[in-house]
Amino acid sequence: MSAAAPSPGSAAPSPGSAAPSPDPAVRPLDPSPSTAEAAALNAAELRDRYATGATSAAEHVATLVRRIEEIDRSGPTLRSVLAVDPHAVDRAAERDAERARGRVRGPLHGVPVLVKDNIDTADTADTAETTDATGSGDGRTPGALPTTAGSLALAGVPTPADAPLVAALRAAGAVVVGKANLSEWANFRSGSSTSGWSAVGGLCVNPHALDRSAGGSSSGSAAAVAAGLAPLAVGTETDGSIVCPAALCGVVGIKPTVGLVSRTGVVPISHSQDTPGPIATTVADAALLLGVLAGSDPDDAATMRSGRVAYSDYTRFCRPDGLTGARIGVPRAGLWGYSAAADALAEEAVRLLAARGATIVDPADLPSVDEIRESDAELTVLSTEFRADLESYLTTRRPGGPRTLAELVAFNTDHADRELTYFGQDRFERALATRGLCDPVYVDALRTCRRLGRTHGIDAALGAGRLDALVTPAYPPAWKIDLVNGDQLSGACTTPAAIAGYPMVTVPCGAADGLPVGLAFVGTAWSEPTLIRLAYGFEQALRWRARPAYRPARIG
Numbered sequence: 001m002s003a004a005a006p007s008p009g010s011a012a013p014s015p016g017s018a019a020p021s022p023d024p025a026v027r028p029l030d031p032s033p034s035t036a037e038a039a040a041l042n043a044a045e046l047r048d049r050y051a052t053g054a055t056s057a058a059e060h061v062a063t064l065v066r067r068i069e070e071i072d073r074s075g076p077t078l079r080s081v082l083a084v085d086p087h088a089v090d091r092a093a094e095r096d097a098e099r100a101r102g103r104v105r106g107p108l109h110g111v112p113v114l115v116k117d118n119i120d121t122a123d124t125a126d127t128a129e130t131t132d133a134t135g136s137g138d139g140r141t142p143g144a145l146p147t148t149a150g151s152l153a154l155a156g157v158p159t160p161a162d163a164p165l166v167a168a169l170r171a172a173g174a175v176v177v178g179k180a181n182l183s184e185w186a187n188f189r190s191g192s193s194t195s196g197w198s199a200v201g202g203l204c205v206n207p208h209a210l211d212r213s214a215g216g217s218s219s220g221s222a223a224a225v226a227a228g229l230a231p232l233a234v235g236t237e238t239d240g241s242i243v244c245p246a247a248l249c250g251v252v253g254i255k256p257t258v259g260l261v262s263r264t265g266v267v268p269i270s271h272s273q274d275t276p277g278p279i280a281t282t283v284a285d286a287a288l289l290l291g292v293l294a295g296s297d298p299d300d301a302a303t304m305r306s307g308r309v310a311y312s313d314y315t316r317f318c319r320p321d322g323l324t325g326a327r328i329g330v331p332r333a334g335l336w337g338y339s340a341a342a343d344a345l346a347e348e349a350v351r352l353l354a355a356r357g358a359t360i361v362d363p364a365d366l367p368s369v370d371e372i373r374e375s376d377a378e379l380t381v382l383s384t385e386f387r388a389d390l391e392s393y394l395t396t397r398r399p400g401g402p403r404t405l406a407e408l409v410a411f412n413t414d415h416a417d418r419e420l421t422y423f424g425q426d427r428f429e430r431a432l433a434t435r436g437l438c439d440p441v442y443v444d445a446l447r448t449c450r451r452l453g454r455t456h457g458i459d460a461a462l463g464a465g466r467l468d469a470l471v472t473p474a475y476p477p478a479w480k481i482d483l484v485n486g487d488q489l490s491g492a493c494t495t496p497a498a499i500a501g502y503p504m505v506t507v508p509c510g511a512a513d514g515l516p517v518g519l520a521f522v523g524t525a526w527s528e529p530t531l532i533r534l535a536y537g538f539e540q541a542l543r544w545r546a547r548p549a550y551r552p553a554r555i556g
Contacts, residue, residue: 001187001382002216002475002494003270004242028549031075033069034348039228043111043285046231050099050110057092057099057110058317061175064112065089068178068229069169076210076550078227080220082117082201084178085145092175107313108287109173114233115180116221117201118186119276120265120396121145121166123158145176149267150184150198152419153411157401163265164297165234165276167540170294180522181220181235186241188217188269189412192486195219195244199419205481206249207548208515212478213487215245221279222249226548232289233279238269238382239498240475242277243506246443247474247518250508250546252286253279254537255494257525258501260306261290262297265396268389270382271302272446273498281545283536287314290528309526317529322537324357328521329364329467334373338491339476341472341512344472349509349519349538356541358534360467366496368456377450380498383427386435422483453500459524468530474506474518493520503528505535508546516546 030036040051051056072078085091095110104194115121123146148154162170169176181201187193195216196204204219206212207227214223218235222245225233235242237255246253252410254277261276266276278289291314296307330336330350336343354360366372387405394403402408409428412419434442451457461470472493479488497504501527509519519538521531 002244002492005341010262014024021420027423028547031550032067032070035063035070036228038063039067039512041231042281043108043231043288044282046111049122053332057095057175058089060110061092061112061177062089064177064229071227072224072229076207078207078223079202079204080214080223080227081114081229082148082150082179082181082198082220083145085176087144088112088175093243095173095175097391104173106292107173108169108292111174111232112177112230113169114221115166115169115176115222115231116182116218116233116235117147118159118182118236118267119166120147120150120159120163120174121179121232122160122162124345133450145179147179147267148200149186150200151184151220152415153197153402153408154397155200159265160396160398161265164262165293166265166303168280168295170259174292177230177409180218180224183216183219186217186238186267188238188382188427189425190427193423194481194483195487197422197483198308203481203483205241206332206478207550208546209478209549209551211480212515213248213481215248215475215478218245218279220248222251222253225249225251225279225281226546231280232285234276234293235279236266236274236276237498238273240492240494242279243494243518243520244294244475244492244505247506247520248478248516249515249531250511250548251279251281252283252508253277253506254286254290254528255497255504256294256528257289257503258383259302260310260526260528261293262295262300262303264299267387268315270385271389272381272449273501283505283532284315284318284540287318287532287536290314311529313341314528314532317532319533320537320540321357322533323353323541325468326358326469326534327465328353328358328360328534329461329470330360330362330467331365331369331461331472332363333365334369335472335493339473342473342476342517345510345512346519347516349542350471352541355536356537361467364461364465364467364470366457366461368452368460369496372452372457372495372499375448377445377448377452378495380442381449384439384442387431387434388437423486448497452498453498453502457496458500458502458522462524468523469527469534470522471524472520474520477512477515477517477536493522497522501525503531505531507535507542509542510544511546514549514551
């Protein structure tokens with residue numbers, strides 16, 4: 001999940017927001033000048049350089065590994081990368097050798113990718129350097145690429161195989177450089193957590209301002225892409241966990257329809273809402289990665305339809321005239337109004353959408369928005385499914401770690417000095433009290449979520465206005481990190497799509513006081529082609545990219 005946000009529309013506009021401006025006046029000085037050129041390359045540009053021989057995968061990956069050392073583990077110390085594969089450069093050299101022999105595995109051949117650390121990667125007998133909770137970088141965890149969900153309870157407990165999505169990345173030629181830090185347990189341990197913190201990885205910070213939140217729970221995935229540590233990353237979302245950090249860090253995030261991408265081998269929260277998805281600097285790069293990730297998985301029933309609706313190449317929908325003739329709705333009630341700065345930038349964006357050929361229907365409100373704000377149904381669903389889904393997942397790990405949620409809660413209590421330093425485990429404890437997937441309370445809550453998110457929510461708004469999509473500010477600008485009190489978040493737009501299982505795309509739309517703001521496009525099930533077309537059209541019209549300034553931290 002994202003930061004512990006109130007339901008949509010539950011907060012008043014933020015006072016005193018700085019005047020927003022999408023003007024990228026002066027490019028900030030990069031903290032690692034020797035790696036800055038490589039860091040600026042997106043995946044499409046990198047593929048072109050590989051094809052022409054201008055650079056090799058081994059050279060590029062080696063440069064990015066050095067950049068991780070120079071700005072992620074020292075210098076600004078972003079702590080966005082939890083572990084680096086010690087064989088990453090060797091794997092890149094293998095891709096170079098294959099290319100020299102005329103073999104190109106797929107669209108990501110030689111392209112470096114980071115994977116969120118709640119996604120299984122097969123362990124080996126080697127050792128990868130990791131950070132620890134202090135960010136000192138001296139933790140050692142068995143396995144070339146361990147999978148910990150940021151928790152000490154899973155550190156040293158190997159995963160036997162790559163998740164299917166990781167296998168798909170490797171089959172497409174990607175070089176999985178490392179694992180990205182995250183909000184521990186994907187931000188589901190407590191309702192008062194601090195996004196970006198995990199006991200294994202320490203506190204991931206925002207590269208635009210080091211005292212600001214990177215968002216969560218895919219904190220490291222977004223921060224690393226923004227900082228040029230990799231052109232592509234995979235995150236996961238239950239409610240906001242891709243959209244939030246992508247918006248706060250000024251990059252593109254796609255939260256797919258639940259079932260478009262396999263969840264097998266992903267540390268779960270909820271089979272009704274979980275989905276992996278791409279994070280990148282451009283819409284085209286995110287679309288490229290989505291084409292590799294999408295597809296059916298016999299071990300994930302939700303993906304059975306994916307084989308019929310998924311595309312292997314979503315870049316075909318990246319059309320410069322993508323806004324022409326589109327009908328886009330503005331759901332103001334509940335999904336706008338929580339940040340004056342975000343609203344101002346989104347208003348400018350809506351005017352640009354209209355100028356580039358879209359018909360704007362304003363307002364286009366969700367009939368269920370007030371019920372969503374008042375309902376406890378989502379947390380009931382997540383709590384119940386978390387216990388069932390997590391315990392099923394834990395049986396896939398090798399011996400040595402917890403096998404039940406009760407054992408995990410006990411582990412945290414026994415290691416409270418390292419695990420419970422800043423916030424507790426109240427959501428885990430609530431999940432422990434649930435009564436299983438046959439409990440009528442859960443069944444009714446799931447039915448309520450589907451009604452509020454789908455038939456009386458997004459689909460109702462789209463149908464009433466004959467709309468292709470809805471558009472809202474994604475999140476307010478990044479808030480100051482507060483390890484004592486947790487995230488200070490005024491509102492967000494993600495819950496309707498989360499409880500519906502529907503897709504969202506967030507694209508940078510400008511900055512307020514140097515802090516990026518995202519514009520979110522929301523659609524019905526399997527509408528990724530439409531959302532990508534609209535997002536790409538907007539991106540090409542705006543022609544703006546957020547460049548991190550690495551402003552000094554002021555954390556007390």
